Amino acid sequence: MKFKLSLIASALLLTGCLEVEDNKSNQELADAVNAQNDILKQQNQQQLILAGTLENVSTDGSLAGAKVELVVGDKTYSSSDVATDGSFTITDVPFGSDYLIKVTSAEDSFLxxxxxxxxxxxxxTSVTESLGTIYLSKGIDKTFSVEDAATDEAVTGLTFYSYTHAIQGNREGGISGFLDNSYQSTYDAxxxxYTIKVPQDRRNQIRVSFDIDGDKEDDFEPQSTSFNRTVNPNLSTAYLISNINLLVQDTILVDKAxxxxxxxxxxxxxxxxxxxELEGVKITAVNDDDKSFDFTFDEETKQYVADVTYESGIDILVPSFSKGDVYYASNNARISRNDSLQVNTHGFDNNQNMRYRSYSVDLDSEELDIVLAVRETTLESEVEMVTASQVSDDYVYRVFYSRPIALLDDSVSLIQKDKISVVKGNNSDxxxxxxxxxxxxxxxxSVDVDASLSLNGTKLTLKPKATLEQGTDYQYTIKELKDVASEVDANVNNDSSxxxxxxxxxxxFDINSLIIDNNNYxxxxxxxxxxxTAGQNVTPDNDYGVANLILPPNLEDIFENLIIEQVKYVRNGIQQLDVRRxxxxxxxxAFTATNNALKTAENENVIFGDGVSSSRYLRGLTIDDGKFSYVRLGYNSFQDHTNSSENNVTFNYSYELKSGETKxxxxxLSVQ
Incomplete structure (x- = not known):
């Protein structure tokens, strides 16, 4: 028996693991071998270690009582002790797992x-992954009231959430538990x-929902422009305000939504x-979202009737028309919603002169009777523009005129302003x-435009025929039109473009899409x-160039806040600390420069036409032609990173998207 065990032990040393049938005759042997297998498997398993540094940015900078824990699923991994310099490590971290790191202080040294x-x-092999620096701050209790601006009464039932979380750029899974991992306000009746704990020396966001009754509609809206409305999956509706702005407010005034x-x-x-009362008139209503509503005629009341929806206001438009030999000019009425429904229309005085009329009706009115007068006109009257819309999100422009019009060959145009044209010497002979x-x-x-007339020729609608370039300036222009009744060309200049x-x-946005470019071709x-373009080879020369962080051109559409904090750089294999925020x-x-990338060989002769500023173009970049934003990372010059020469920049980043998400x-990044 001893001899048999020795053979088995030798086999274990050679092969590492041995499978043994687990039956009653050799149960003890099986248990021993399986235990040995478990030990060997643990020894062979590679280890992932997370390492980071805590820094308390408050005055005393204390990390007393600091504790770092890592949670994966329902399991908590404790870190090693936090060193006096704030460094810590967490060992045996599961590979490829979403995790939550909790940083707490038993002595309330920081939030x-x-x-x-x-x-x-x-x-x-075993790997150590850096978490970088985790910045902490002491907490401060902020007390404030929320009042209805109209009644001065306290608004209750709100919950403010002070978030002190961050999302690493490598986070792949969804985020949950925001509300649990936050400081919540209390209310003293x-x-x-209200009282809430916020960082004293670091910026963070406080979120609040003004949907008190839970119907997913705001019951109040804050007056302060420091609040920004955002989309938050954990709250039906949400506003956010920074702790910096909240700390200077003792009373938050809100209006009923x-x-x-x-x-x-x-x-x-x-x-x-x-x-x-005139019958057979074609009228329409258009709300502020440019949605049109047609009217039907009620024979009994002799009124034109329409069911409309609107937000802030709606226009009633009556194009010019004729009855027998009598011509009538176009007219319009406007209904605006403020503290009441404000009706602006036209009527006649006792001398049959047309007069502007304005009056208010109850805000809760579900039905509204309006009298709109029209005046007689002659064919010699000039065409006038009644109203014009803003250009809609799908780039449609609508204009209403006082009389029916027809289009001439060059009546309307759409231009792309300052379109860039690049002509290379070898393009054509x-x-x-x-x-x-x-x-x-x-x-x-010039851009092809589709022009159409409706409402008896008094409504002109313009829209582009092709897809427009992104982030580009355009202009609609309306020149001479033909007055249908008088058959005379009319030049309508007011608001014609x-x-x-x-x-x-x-x-x-993906943080990993960023590029550091030294602009050296x-x-x-x-x-x-x-x-x-003459076929002449360039002379390879890995020149030094200032490092630029290349960013998307539409930063203000993406970010509410974006901070880059350079920590260090490596130039030709030599590391240097270089901290800049x-x-x-x-x-x-956005506080960046915006430019146009122009990809050419270094020995190409680039000629700029009249009025073109060469400073708006940057050559020698790795990115394709087009618009981009960039920031300069100091004034240190770098060569390209290559296999034989290390050149890179390390930086911390923190950002808040327009959606309210923070990371x-x-x-x-290697220098390109």
């Missing part, structure tokens, strides 16, 4: 912090005051100067540009473009 991340996938959409039945009487030259111009360019800027279709030590976006405003982490 709790929560970091969400995802550990890396399995590796062939006697003093009518007004329903954003309202229904109204309109009954319109069209009369002439003799108070005769028929142009004047030599090989080796690239010519840049910026000129207005409208400028607008197209939006970017994507507002998503090289990438990884090799030329980006190897020849100019850059506020890229603050409160929705923070550390990133090292």
């Amino acid at each position: 709790n912090a929560f970091i969400y991340g995802t550990s890396r996938g399995e590796a062939s 006697e003093t009518k005051m 007004i329903d954003v959409s309202h229904n109204l039945k309109l009954r319109v009487s069209i009369i002439d100067k003799n108070i005769n 028929s142009d004047i540009w030599l090989d080796g030259q690239t010519y840049i111009t910026e000129q207005d360019a 409208r400028e607008f800027t197209t939006k970017y279709t994507s507002t998503t 090289m990438n990884n030590g090799l030329p980006i473009v190897t020849q100019n 850059i506020e890229v976006v603050r409160n929705g405003d 923070a982490g550390t990133l090292t």
Whole structure:
């Protein structure tokens, strides 16, 4: 028996593991071998370690009682002791798992912090993954009241959430538990005051829902512009305010929320100067979202009737028309919603002169009777613009006129302003540009536009025929029109043009898409473009260049806040500490330069046309032609990162998206 065990032990040393049939005759042997297998498996398993540093930015900087825990699923992993310099490690972290790091202090040296991340996938060797620096702050109790601005009464039933969490850029899974991992406000019914704990020396966000009754509609709206409305999956509706702005407010004034959409039945009487009710008139209503509503005629009441929906206001439009030999000019009425329904229309005085009329009706009115007078006119009267819309989100422009109009060949146009044209010397044999030259111009360019008339020829609708370029300036222009009744060309100059800027279709962001570019015409030590347009080779030269962090051009569409904090850099294999903080976006405003990338060989001769500023173009980048934003990471110059020469920059980042989502982490990018 001893001999048999020795053989088994030798086999274990050679093979590592041995499977043994587990039966009654050798149960003890099986138990011993299986236990040995478990030990060997644990020894062979690679280990993932998370390492980071705590820093209390408050005056005393105390980390007394600091504790760091990592939670994966329902299991908690305790870290090693936090060192005096704030460093800590967490061992045996599961690979490829979403985790939550909890940073707490038993002595209340700082506010709790929560970091969400995802550990890396399995590796062939043990790996230490850096969490970077986790910044902490002492807490302070902020007490304030919330009052109805109209009644001065206290508003109760609110819960404010002070978030001290961050989301690492590597986080892959969804985030839950925001409300649990936050400081919540309390309310004192006697003093009518709210109290919430916020960081004293670090910026954070406080969120609140003003949907008190839970119907997913705000019951109140804050007056302060420090509040920003946001989308939050954990709250039906939410507003956010920074602790910096909250700390200076002792009273938050709110207004009762007004329903954003309202229904109204309109009954319109069209009369002439003799108070005769006119039938057979084509009228329409258009709300502020440019939605149109048609009217039907009620034979019994002699009124035009329509059921409309609107938010802030609606226009009733009557185009010009004729009855027999009598011509009537167009007219309109406006209904605006404020503290009451304000009706602006036209009528006649005792001398049969047309007069502007304005009056108010109850805000809760479900049905509204309006009298709208129209005046007689002649064919010699000039066409006038009644009203014009703003350009809609789908880039449609609508204009209403006082009389029916027809379009001439050049009545309407749509131009792209300062369209960039790049002509390279080898593009064509028929142009004047030599090989080796690239010519840049910026000129207005015509865009095909679809023009249509409706409402008896008094409503003109313009829209582009093709997809417009993103983030670009355009302009609609209306020139001479034909007056249908008089058959005379009319030049309507008032508000005859409208400028607008197209939006970017994507507002998503991936921190790993950022690039550090030294603008040296090289990438990884090799030329980006190897020849100019004359076919002449460039001379490879991995020059030094200032490091620029390349960012999306539409930062203000993506971020509410974005902070980059450079920590260190490696230049030609030598590491240097270089701490600098850059506020890229603050409160929705971007502090960056925007430019146009132009990809050419270094030995290409670029010629800029009249009025074109060369400073608006940047050559030598790794990115394709187009608009981009960038910030300069100090004034240190770098060569490209290559296999033989390490060049990179490490920085901490923290950002808040327009949606309210926040993330923070550390990133090292090679210089390109």
